[in-house]
Amino acid sequence: MPDISAAPHRSGAKDAPSLAARVLELIASGQGTSRTELAELLGAAPSTISLTVSQLVNRGLVAEQGTRASTGGRPRKVLRIGATDEFAVAADLGGGHARVGVVLPGGELTDVSTVPFAIADGPETALSRLAETLEALAERHGRDRLRGVGLSLPGPVDVESGVVTLPSRMPGWNKFPVAAWLTERFGVPAAVENDANCMAVGEHAIQPVERRQSIMVKIGSAIGTGIIADGRLYRGATGAAGDITHVRIDAAGDIPCSCGNTGCLETVASGAALVRILRERGAAVESLGDVVRLASDADPQATRAVRQAGSYLGTVLSANVNFFNPDTVYLGGILSTLEPLVAAVRSQLYEGCHPLVTEHLTIERASLGADAGLFGAGLFALQRAMARALHDATETAPGSAPFHAFGH
Numbered sequence: 541m542p543d544i545s546a547a548p549h550r551s552g553a554k555d556a557p558s559l560a561a562r563v564l565e566l567i568a569s570g571q572g573t574s575r576t577e578l579a580e581l582l583g584a585a586p587s588t589i590s591l592t593v594s595q596l597v598n599r600g601l602v603a604e605q606g607t608r609a610s611t612g613g614r615p616r617k618v619l620r621i622g623a624t625d626e627f628a629v630a631a632d633l634g635g636g637h638a639r640v641g642v643v644l645p646g647g648e649l650t651d652v653s654t655v656p657f658a659i660a661d662g663p664e665t666a667l668s669r670l671a672e673t674l675e676a677l678a679e680r681h682g683r684d685r686l687r688g689v690g691l692s693l694p695g696p697v698d699v700e701s702g703v704v705t706l707p708s709r710m711p712g713w714n715k716f717p718v719a720a721w722l723t724e725r726f727g728v729p730a731a732v733e734n735d736a737n738c739m740a741v742g743e744h745a746i747q748p749v750e751r752r753q754s755i756m757v758k759i760g761s762a763i764g765t766g767i768i769a770d771g772r773l774y775r776g777a778t779g780a781a782g783d784i785t786h787v788r789i790d791a792a793g794d795i796p797c798s799c800g801n802t803g804c805l806e807t808v809a810s811g812a813a814l815v816r817i818l819r820e821r822g823a824a825v826e827s828l829g830d831v832v833r834l835a836s837d838a839d840p841q842a843t844r845a846v847r848q849a850g851s852y853l854g855t856v857l858s859a860n861v862n863f864f865n866p867d868t869v870y871l872g873g874i875l876s877t878l879e880p881l882v883a884a885v886r887s888q889l890y891e892g893c894h895p896l897v898t899e900h901l902t903i904e905r906a907s908l909g910a911d912a913g914l915f916g917a918g919l920f921a922l923q924r925a926m927a928r929a930l931h932d933a934t935e936t937a938p939g940s941a942p943f944h945a946f947g948h
């Protein structure tokens with residue numbers, strides 16, 4: 541099955557997503573809603589886009605839905621994927637709770653709630669309970685129109701196999717086939733991704749299309765980043781792109797890290813590190829929630845620690861921002877709600893980056909807040925479902941004209 545949800549894992553033209561897959565992806569996320577927009581976004585000739593869209597319409601993968609007035613031009617036909625009212629259910633998993641909701645094609649998140657989720661119970665138990673919640677959501681929106689299930693996980697994921705790999709914060713989950721389990725349970729395609737990538741994709745989908753290069757930094761118990769390059773998620777050679785949490789920094793000395801190494805950024809700048817640091821200094825802190833509460837109340841000790849963490853994070857981030865030259869850095873995760881931390885990250889970036897890099901750089905909180913990961917997971921699920929449908933339509937239509945492929 542072609543993976544259209546990200547840049548291909550392996551290099552080589554045969555793995556490049558087809559133009560049809562890219563068109564579906566942009567329509568599904570709501571970024572491209574007309575032939576004109578699609579042609580602009582993909583840098584393709586309008587006639588080529590029109591042909592591809594017509595093929596998708598003929599195969600029932602895309603529908604035209606009325607028209608929308610465009611500024612100064614004639615009305616454009618609005619495109620959307622699928623037949624009618626299809627949707628995906630999604631969940632963003634944390635240590636003790638999960639955020640669940642429904643994602644509609646075209647980029648709408650609805651029916652969002654937070655439910656208990658005990659990740660430490662292991663995958664079979666925890667997922668079984670979560671599946672009941674998601675099943676109830678699907679029933680409410682019309683079970684027969686459910687097209688995909690998306691999961692955002694707080695650990696590394698092998699996206700091809702849908703298997704969690706060496707998750708330091710998910711005991712018992714290593715090598716568990718999460719995607720296969722969900723597909724079996726729901727009978728629809730499942731997409732499983734790590735949380736920072738889900739957040740990057742969710743936030744990117746609702747931002748102006750001019751923003752094409754961005755880094756999403758999730759600052760929670762751990763630190764993760766998701767990278768959007770040329771408008772698409774960039775996963776790197778082995779899916780580990782953006783994993784800055786285990787970059788070693790001098791300030792971390794020989795503090796042991798969850799990865800087995802010492803001196804990682806995570807040991808001095810993450811939420812877990814802040815809990816440890818403040819406890820060592822005698823503060824009444826049991827959890828990350830306590831840290832956030834103290835810092836929000838402007839407790840001097842907590843504020844100092846949070847600012848220092850932001851400074852360390854900003855130092856590591858500045859090297860990456862210099863290297864990648866993004867137009868936007870989004871800050872997400874619970875710690876991004878703390879102004880002293882955000883201010884410290886921002887000042888380190890301006891201090892540590894070349895003026896050419898920061899001249900037009902936007903640094904801001906993720907506008908989707910706590911929903912970015914959930915929304916991204918739902919978009920991945922819809923993309924996975926569309927890829928499946930595109931594959932099936934191509935397989936079952938022998939003799940029909942092949943879709944145009946990119947770069948051939």
Ligand SMILES: [Zn+2]
Nearest residue numbers: 786797799804
């Ligand atoms: Zn580490």
